[in-house]
Amino acid sequence: MDELGLEQELQHLKGTYQFVADLLVQYSFKLVGAIIIFLLGLWLASKVSKLVSRQFEKHQIDITLSNFVSNFVRILVIIMVAIVALGQLGISVTPMVAAIGAASLGAGLAIQGMLSNYAAGITIIVTRPFVVGNTITVKEVTGVVQDIFLGKTVLTNEEGEHISVPNKHIVGEVLYNSFENKLVETQFTLSYDCDPQQAISSIEAVLKASPQVYQEKACHVGINDFASVGFEVGVRYWVATQRYYQDKYQTNMAIYSSLKQQGINIACPVKEIHLNH
Incomplete structure (x- = not known):
């Protein structure tokens, strides 16, 4: 390598060194300041999030809503601090904000069903x-x-x-x-030969004595309608939802057994057929 080439190489290295030195002098303090701002922002976001959680817990607000709001506040604070830190470095965040806004709009349209579920969930948690x-x-x-x-x-x-x-x-x-309970509604038809008051009293006695029937709510038994073969009896009572069918079937069997013991017959449609010889 001749002297001219060596001198050019040295000048190039000198220029690179000067550029790096100027860059460090110009941006080092800004970079340190941005890092400090961001770290303080993370600390502040954590503190604010915990403060929101404590306030929700103090007022006995649902834990699901509490977690959602506290996390949302923490993310919001971090975003705001990140914007300030980038501004400290001289980076314009306007194009970035515009891009995030456009992306958020597209994502919102894509997941609007999910967002509507979240909004409805917040409504349920708040209104209870x-x-x-x-x-x-x-x-x-x-x-x-x-x-x-x-x-x-x-x-x-x-x-x-x-x-x-x-x-x-x-x-x-x-x-x-x-x-915690669910309503049972039953209808069946008794013959007109039966005493309706006796039948109703018998059914009421079964419901009152049954351990499956929820006694805190009133049971209702009465004549619901009239049919061609008899009168229709309506029965309404409450059972625990977790044992709905089991309790309903046992109670219906107890009602049937009680009516049968007292000679009260459930009406059965009869069709007469006459044959002409």
């Missing part, structure tokens, strides 16, 4: 139309509330099946809440 352990019926689905999440509510039935109901199908719909 039901709590864990209640029996609810919505869109012809009945079960005991096992868990309430932001996106869905999990019900369980007597067979132990788990039914996941999206929260958007609960908020704004007709909702039945019978708490």
Whole structure:
């Protein structure tokens, strides 16, 4: 390598060194300041998140909503601090904010069903139309509330099946809440030869003595309608939702046995056929 080439190489290295030195002098303090701001921001986000959680716990607000809000506040504080830290480095965040906004709009349109479930979940947690352990019926689905999440509510039935109901199908719909119990409605027809008062008293006695029937709510027994072969008796009583079918079947058997012992007959349609010879 000749002297001219060596001199050019030295000049190039000198220029690179000068550029790096100027860069460090110009941005080192800014970089350190940005790092310090970001670390303080992480500490502040943690403190604010814990403060929000304590306030929710103090006012006995649902833990699911508490976790959601505290995490949201923490992320929001971190984003704000990151924007300040980037500004400290002289980086313009305007194009970045615009890009994030556009991406958020597209993502929001893509997951609007999920977001509507989350919004409905927050509404359920805040307004508390039901709590864990209640029996609810919505869109012809009945079960005991096992868990309430932001996106869905999990019900369980007597067979132990788990039914996941999206929260958007609960908020704004007709909702039945019978708490821990469920109503049993039964109708059957007795012959007109029977004494209706005797039959009603017999059924009421069975319901009152039955351990399966929820006694805190009144049972109702009476003449529901009249048919061609007899009068229709309506029976309404409450049982625990978790044993609905089991208790219903046992109670129906007890009612039938009581009526049979007293000679009260359930009417049966009779069709007469006359043959002409």
